[in-house]
Amino acid sequence: MKTSTILALAAGKLVAGHATFQSFIVDGKDQGQHFAVQTPSNGNNPILDVTSSAMNCNGGKATADQVEVAAGSEIxxxxxxxxxxxxxxxxxxxxxxxGPIMVYIADAKSNGEGAVWQKIYEDGLTAGKWAVTKFRDDKGKITVTLPDLAPGDYLIRPEIIALHEASAVGKAQFYNGCGQIKVTGSGSVALPAAGTDMTKAYSATDAGVQFDIYSGATSYTIPGPKLFSGSGSSAPAEPATPSSSAAPAPSSAAPTSAAPAPTATQAPAQPQPTTMVTSAKPAPTSGSGSGAGAAVAKYGQCGGKEYKGATSCADNWVCKEQNPYYSQCVESA
Known part of the structure; x- marks a missing residue:
C-alpha cells in the first residue's frame, strides 16, 4: 500500500553490466517503478571500497514516498x-x-548513517548453490519476512556481493540500495540502539569478501554482523535444491576452511502464506564465442572458460582477463 501522494518516476540511465533495486512487491502487488526506492547516484556500478559512504544507501537520497507493510509480513x-x-x-x-545476499534494516530517521543497521536476512552458499543463482532463478526478487517490528518508519537495504573477481583483495563487487517502508500493525520489537555502520561492516580481507569461487570450496562464511533476532533465534528458509551443474575446475587458491554457512536465515516473524512471482520474458541466447552479435556492455563478461557469449566490447573498451573463468570489458588504458 502506498502512503505518499507523490510518485517519483525519474531515474537516470544505468551503466550496463550489473543490477539495481528498483521496486517493492507487497501482498503480491508491485508498488511501482522506483516508488519509495532511493535512486542510487552510482547507477548500477559496483562499489569496491568497503569504507565508502556509498555502502550506506548507494548514494540514494530520501524521497517523500513510503510503502506500507504489516509487521511480521513478507516484503x-x-x-x-x-x-x-x-x-x-x-x-x-x-x-x-x-555470491551472497543480505538484507538490513534501520530507523528511517537515521538516514542510514552511522551504527544503525541490523541484519535481518542472509543467504550464501547452500548445497553448492549461491544466493545470487537462486536470485536469478527467482527473476531478481529478494523476499524476506520482517521481524514483528514496532510501528514506524524504516529503511530496508538489500545487498548483493559479487565474488567473480574476489580472489584478489579489493575486487569483491558490492551492490546495495535503500527503500522506505512504513511498518504497521501491533508489533513490539524495537531495533537496538547500537547497530552496524555499513562503512565499517566489512574488511577487504574478510574471509567472505576475499574469496575464490573457482577453488572448488564447498563452504562459505557470510561476512558482516550476526543476524538480528527479534525473539532470540533465527529461522531457516526452505532448503536450496542442489545444483546439477559440474563443479568448477579448482584454481591455485586453497579452499576456505570456514565452517559451512547455514541455509538462508532471517530474524523470526509470522510468515505470510504466499508471495506472487511475476512473469518475465526469457532472456535471449547470447552471441557465439567468436564475437558475433551485439557488443558486450561496459563491465560485462566477454570471455572465460566455457563462456560462449560475445567477446567484443562496446565503446572501444577492451576485454581483460580477470581470471581463467572470467574476462570483463574495462576501459582501455
Whole structure:
C-alpha cells in the first residue's frame, strides 16, 4: 500500500553490466517503478571500497514516498539489470556474479548513517548453490519476512556481493540500495540502539569478501554482523535444491576452511502464506564465442572458460582477463 501522494518516476540511465533495486512487491502487488526506492547516484556500478559512504544507501537520497507493510509480513525487493528492465541475458544480474545476499534494516530517521543497521536476512552458499543463482532463478526478487517490528518508519537495504573477481583483495563487487517502508500493525520489537555502520561492516580481507569461487570450496562464511533476532533465534528458509551443474575446475587458491554457512536465515516473524512471482520474458541466447552479435556492455563478461557469449566490447573498451573463468570489458588504458 502506498502512503505518499507523490510518485517519483525519474531515474537516470544505468551503466550496463550489473543490477539495481528498483521496486517493492507487497501482498503480491508491485508498488511501482522506483516508488519509495532511493535512486542510487552510482547507477548500477559496483562499489569496491568497503569504507565508502556509498555502502550506506548507494548514494540514494530520501524521497517523500513510503510503502506500507504489516509487521511480521513478507516484503519483496525487485532488482533488474537495466532500468527499465530488458530481456538481455544479464537480467537481473550476470550469471557470473555469484555470491551472497543480505538484507538490513534501520530507523528511517537515521538516514542510514552511522551504527544503525541490523541484519535481518542472509543467504550464501547452500548445497553448492549461491544466493545470487537462486536470485536469478527467482527473476531478481529478494523476499524476506520482517521481524514483528514496532510501528514506524524504516529503511530496508538489500545487498548483493559479487565474488567473480574476489580472489584478489579489493575486487569483491558490492551492490546495495535503500527503500522506505512504513511498518504497521501491533508489533513490539524495537531495533537496538547500537547497530552496524555499513562503512565499517566489512574488511577487504574478510574471509567472505576475499574469496575464490573457482577453488572448488564447498563452504562459505557470510561476512558482516550476526543476524538480528527479534525473539532470540533465527529461522531457516526452505532448503536450496542442489545444483546439477559440474563443479568448477579448482584454481591455485586453497579452499576456505570456514565452517559451512547455514541455509538462508532471517530474524523470526509470522510468515505470510504466499508471495506472487511475476512473469518475465526469457532472456535471449547470447552471441557465439567468436564475437558475433551485439557488443558486450561496459563491465560485462566477454570471455572465460566455457563462456560462449560475445567477446567484443562496446565503446572501444577492451576485454581483460580477470581470471581463467572470467574476462570483463574495462576501459582501455
Amino acid at each position: 519483496t525487493m525487485q532488482w533488474h539489470h537495466s532500468d527499465p528492465a530488458g530481456t538481455e541475458a544479464d537480467e537481473p544480474i550476470a550469471e557470473s556474479h555469484k
